[in-house]
Amino acid sequence: MINRFNKYRYASPATFYHFAGRLIPWFYGAAALFCVAGLYIGLFLAPTDFQQSEAYRIIFIHVPAAWMSMFIYVVMACWAALGLAFNTRMSFMMASALAPTGAMLTFVSLWTGALWGKPTWGAWWVWDARLTSELILFFLYLGFMALQSAIDDPRRADRAGALIALVGVVNVPIIYFSVRWWNTLHQGASVSMTKAPSMASIMLVGMLVMALAAWMYTIAAALSRARCIILERERNAQWVAQMLEADA
Amino acid sequence: MLEGKDLACVRGERTLFTHLNFTLREGELLLVQGANGSGKTSLLRMVCGLMAPESGEVLWRGEKIGAARESYHAEMAYFGHSPAVKEDLSAFENLDFACRLAGIPVKREEVKGALGHLGLGHCLNLPAKSLSQGQRRRVALSRLLLAKARLWILDEPLTALDQAALKLVQSLLGEHLRQGGMAVLTTHQPVMIPGIAPKILDLSA
């Protein structure tokens, strides 16, 4: 009686597991391809910037990482909302799978932001509105992952994480607005990254290609982490046993 | 009338029970039995709405308890593992606040009477932390008396009670059922109530 029930309920993770397994290599490949193209544009084709000479090339990593860190948090919140609304365990697993990659990209954007700030404004850390919001976004990611790891019961961990992701995504615009308000008030916007170097079209293309590379990479990483989570959660299920015997 | 349809429960990664059905009408007692870890407590928490079932529904008067939440909770009283007594408040204050919060207008004498009925008349104003575990369970049981709920959901109400209290609880239960009340009960001790044939639901099957 129990087995018949499991087959019905675990159908979707099983099909997702195999479906994702086939897709992951393609996404990794696409990510590598876009990355090489992006770097070629960024490092070889893009002209030297008259203000910052070569240091500005860091934006080919910094800006795509910043875009992706925000984009991933929103996607995570969407999966969370889907999971809470339709009670589908797969959506929760996707949200949990995205978080570490999002946190890593946020850290990359903070690190490259600091390295770009040093030659350009003479300080490793600039309390610029966007960098500060990026730092807060990093805390939101850490909060999500810390909450999920603190709860043993997977069902409660999924839902609690989903709720804090939703509360977080509602707060991100408020935080961003208040930080910009705080930044413009205190420093009069003299030192701020809003005045990015004049965007020659080739630079924009470079950044877009790198953003695509980051996107492909995120999908590949999230899918493979999701597969690991599925394996851990569904290890009692029938299809896992069959799959392992088939491989053995 | 209480009904459970095709209920399933998953705890962590283990499936405790599936395709569970039961019905309970006025004057009936449902005894939930099963080994430790077979999901007795989870089933009771599911029936009273504290826990959402993995699949299936619980119906009260034909309506899903999620939809009819307020009317269902107004007619139901839950008695869990912990006696739900605030240690800093006295026995009287605990009962008084509990009933008011549950929307049951209750007068001082009624609270005194209920506590006296359960043999706690002397420790009305003692802070609950000075009461023994057995006395605290009696305070929780007297809350059942005051609640005048049609459906009692009791999770092992007989543990930590002495002989006198055991007989008292069984008589209260019998009276409740004779007046057309309903009860879902998990217990390890045998429950003998004259004139009532309990329905048995065994989760270890």
Added chain:
Amino acid sequence: MSTSQTVIVLLRRELLLAMRRRGDVLTVLFFFVIVASLFPLGVGPDPKLLRLMGGGVVWVSALLAAMLSLGRMFASDHADGTLEQLVLTPTPPVVWITGKILAHWLVSGVPLILVAPVLGVQFGLSGEALGVLVFSLLLGTPVLSLIGAIGAALTLGLRGGGVLVSLLVLPLYIPVLIFGAGAVDGAMSGLGAEAHLSLLGGILILAFMLTPWAVSAALRISIE
């Protein structure tokens, strides 16, 4: 039973419990005063510098003090089983949750507001700035309790819950801190604090409308 009666009954119970455990209220207050007094010891007694930092320091200390007492909001009820009985009352959960948050604010937010002027004077804040400080705390501390309730509900019964609550809730407190401390700074620098206070009021209304629903969902998740 009308909703307002339930809230009043719950408030009476919470305040009675707080009176029975007066120590908890005082520890939050002492923490607030100690943290605020640490900064001059760390930064030095230069009055001009302290006056500049005053608003920010008092606000950060108030924020940390409010967060310290978040654990108490649901944890003791969860431990002795009364939280389950509250969830099973006929009144909608949003009602008694608002009551609980209001009670937490009365116990841990209001004392901070009363003590804040004393600390403000200690930092050399002028009369008008003190008034703005108190008013900004009046608008801000309820938001701290409201948003904090979500963290408290999510981390119910978790080991190491205290630290986890701070990690979850502090990022969400940042707008309140910015507008609160900014109001005092605005008042002192003559720019005027109306903009900050109105934004703070806006956040208070937004939080008051939305957070009880989030807390209700969080409790349903944690109690299962």
Added chain:
Amino acid sequence: MNWNSWPEFFYMGGYALYVWGSFAVTAILVAGEIVMLRLHRKKALELALNTVKYGKVKNDENEA
């Protein structure tokens, strides 16, 4: 093409530390995450194999 020789390319107009610093750290983090994913997958497979082979011993003790 901006550079006429590889050494000039790596010199990066004097900002080598910053540019290559950020590129290198990004590469390390990405590679690190991929390695972590591999380890995570190996651990998950072992766990699943263990559960399938030795049955659900671990789960039966905990109380419902």
